[in-house]
Amino acid sequence: MAIFKRQNSTTVPAPFSYSTSQSWDGNDGKWSTFIVRVGTPPQDFRVLPSTAGQETWVPNPEGCTPSDPSDCGSSRGVQEFNGQQGTGFLTNESSSWQALGVYDLAFEQNLNYETNVTYDGQGLYGFDTVGLQVENSGGLTLNHQIVAGIALKQFYLGLFGLGIKPANFTSFSNPQPAFLPSAVSQNLIPSQSWGYTAGAPYRLQQVDGSLTLGGYDASRFEQSNITFPFGPDDSRSLVVNVLSILAESTLSGTANMMSETILSFIDSSIPEIWLPQDACDQFASHFGLQYDPQTDRYLVNNTIHSQLKTLNPTVTFRLAVDPLGSSFQDIILPYAAFDLQASYPIYENATNYFPIRRAANNTQYTIGRTFLQEAYVITDYDRQQFSVNQASFPDSGTMPPQHIVAIHPPGFGGNNGTSNSNSSSGLSGGAIGGIVVGAVVGVALIAGLIFFFLRRNRKSKKAAELDGTQPDKPHDTAALGQPAPGFFAQDNKSQGSELMSDPRHEMPSPGPVYEADGTAKRNTHEMSGQSSPRGVIPELYSDTNPRAELEAGNKAGRSINPNDHFYELPGDGVSRFGGSAPTSPGLGESAGGSPRLGRSPSRSPHLSPTYGSQSSGTARSPSPLGPSVRR
Numbered sequence: 001m002a003i004f005k006r007q008n009s010t011t012v013p014a015p016f017s018y019s020t021s022q023s024w025d026g027n028d029g030k031w032s033t034f035i036v037r038v039g040t041p042p043q044d045f046r047v048l049p050s051t052a053g054q055e056t057w058v059p060n061p062e063g064c065t066p067s068d069p070s071d072c073g074s075s076r077g078v079q080e081f082n083g084q085q086g087t088g089f090l091t092n093e094s095s096s097w098q099a100l101g102v103y104d105l106a107f108e109q110n111l112n113y114e115t116n117v118t119y120d121g122q123g124l125y126g127f128d129t130v131g132l133q134v135e136n137s138g139g140l141t142l143n144h145q146i147v148a149g150i151a152l153k154q155f156y157l158g159l160f161g162l163g164i165k166p167a168n169f170t171s172f173s174n175p176q177p178a179f180l181p182s183a184v185s186q187n188l189i190p191s192q193s194w195g196y197t198a199g200a201p202y203r204l205q206q207v208d209g210s211l212t213l214g215g216y217d218a219s220r221f222e223q224s225n226i227t228f229p230f231g232p233d234d235s236r237s238l239v240v241n242v243l244s245i246l247a248e249s250t251l252s253g254t255a256n257m258m259s260e261t262i263l264s265f266i267d268s269s270i271p272e273i274w275l276p277q278d279a280c281d282q283f284a285s286h287f288g289l290q291y292d293p294q295t296d297r298y299l300v301n302n303t304i305h306s307q308l309k310t311l312n313p314t315v316t317f318r319l320a321v322d323p324l325g326s327s328f329q330d331i332i333l334p335y336a337a338f339d340l341q342a343s344y345p346i347y348e349n350a351t352n353y354f355p356i357r358r359a360a361n362n363t364q365y366t367i368g369r370t371f372l373q374e375a376y377v378i379t380d381y382d383r384q385q386f387s388v389n390q391a392s393f394p395d396s397g398t399m400p401p402q403h404i405v406a407i408h409p410p411g412f413g414g415n416n417g418t419s420n421s422n423s424s425s426g427l428s429g430g431a432i433g434g435i436v437v438g439a440v441v442g443v444a445l446i447a448g449l450i451f452f453f454l455r456r457n458r459k460s461k462k463a464a465e466l467d468g469t470q471p472d473k474p475h476d477t478a479a480l481g482q483p484a485p486g487f488f489a490q491d492n493k494s495q496g497s498e499l500m501s502d503p504r505h506e507m508p509s510p511g512p513v514y515e516a517d518g519t520a521k522r523n524t525h526e527m528s529g530q531s532s533p534r535g536v537i538p539e540l541y542s543d544t545n546p547r548a549e550l551e552a553g554n555k556a557g558r559s560i561n562p563n564d565h566f567y568e569l570p571g572d573g574v575s576r577f578g579g580s581a582p583t584s585p586g587l588g589e590s591a592g593g594s595p596r597l598g599r600s601p602s603r604s605p606h607l608s609p610t611y612g613s614q615s616s617g618t619a620r621s622p623s624p625l626g627p628s629v630r631r
Helices: 179-185 277-287 302-311 429-467
Strands: 016-018 020-025 031-038 043-050 056-059 098-104 122-132 141-150 158-161 193-197 210-213 215-217 239-250 253-256 262-266 273-275 290-292 297-299 314-320 328-334 340-342 351-354 356-358 375-380 385-391 404-407 418-420
Touching: 020 043, 031 056, 031 158, 043 056, 141 179, 239 277, 253 277, 273 277, 277 290, 277 297, 277 356, 328 385
Parallel strands: 043 158, 056 141, 193 215, 273 356
Antiparallel strands: 016 210, 020 031, 031 043, 031 122, 056 158, 098 122, 122 141, 193 210, 193 375, 210 215, 215 404, 239 253, 239 262, 239 314, 290 297, 297 351, 314 328, 340 351, 375 385, 404 418
């Protein structure tokens, strides 16, 4: 994942508590929505949070046709603009819009197999300013964000993506960050994390949804002790093992709807819960449901609907970290959570339906936002983990005040990376001053120690030169990642000096140097680059047989072949001394030389958006406006 530098390292931002629109929207149920502002001047839309996406989607005017009801725009969450009710995002009215073209949405593609209702389609993509909440309400605003205008009615309302993966358009070299990491990089929220529950219109006097960026609202759930790791597919990170689905007080009593454990993906973008067909058959039997093959949905007739409301069954999802269920979390849903109505364009008139769907295979097992009415999910991208908690609704009839808790990135030093954000979120002036003073003193002490040891080492070497001896521990430049002394004789440009020292020179030596016995003489060579006949520098007081450095590969005592080539250890670039060297990627790099920052996404290479690390993934290619957009 991408790493961004904070603009102001002395101020710790507070989490952002994203206020709802206070409206309940949707054609597949009533859902608590949130306001996003797009463009300059801003155009407002009521959208749903998407735990699986990372882009901002808003309705396109082409999604409302003359054959649609007159309230098409309003029912899709489009607010009034310039005093008139709109039908979608007017790109020509935004001075900050930068068009990219029409691209495939490439979203929830697993749900496209063998179903007659698809979540695939195309969108008009571009960059624009995106703000959260209505203007001048204290919401976050970011420029140059990815925006898609969608006409596809399967996503009847717009979506605000909570993911962090960047998108590439036609090229890998220019990844575009998502909203959440952009907010972190601009020091607007403390971390790449969020807490969300969908809200429950059937609880109390309609309990709105709750969304916090950079933390969570501890007043909205009963804390779980179970933490789930991210799944291996970074396009489906929030996966859980569903051990059982226990239905109680049904038309035929108590029964487990599941015959085996399944691995399911949590995605608030869609309303339904996708299950194996035998599980759907169990629900149909115990809840009196009727399957509609035209829409692939389960309907509830008026008689059964009345009976179920009287019985008020409960459905308990047992979720586990592993298939064996060594640690698990129960989430209980009342029948009211499943008591939904589908309307246009799914059905001409509002129709009672039960939000389960038949999965064609195990890649389609998905838990939609029906579940999130009674669950609170906390996701921490920095730690690659999440939790699923039981949403809480007090018996008193009044929701408690918010209790916002910040999630800080690893290494911050808080209590498990969290802190209470109801108090001041920044460091005090005294604390900052103390930190600065301590840092200055520490740096001064370290610098003094370094200077002391270097000065003593230099004096020892000078004394050795004057009295003809060497220090006990000679300086080994190779140990510091520099070429060994013998290499300098072959490269006049590669000269080095000690840290914090003046240039050094040999003592004046007009003639040959003799060994201690005074009989044999041998030539010496300056360190300035005059090469010896064999390209190496013999040490003083030694025989003429040159020795190999450890990294040269020769055994101790063997002579150096003048044709040997010497190389540094593999790194970003290989210095060459005496020959050409093959290049090799640096540590932590891929074979192509690019840092490996994340997993490669599983995306179609044709006409598809890609989300993944900044150096990997499949680029999008533009496509003509298809029939799924032009309606």
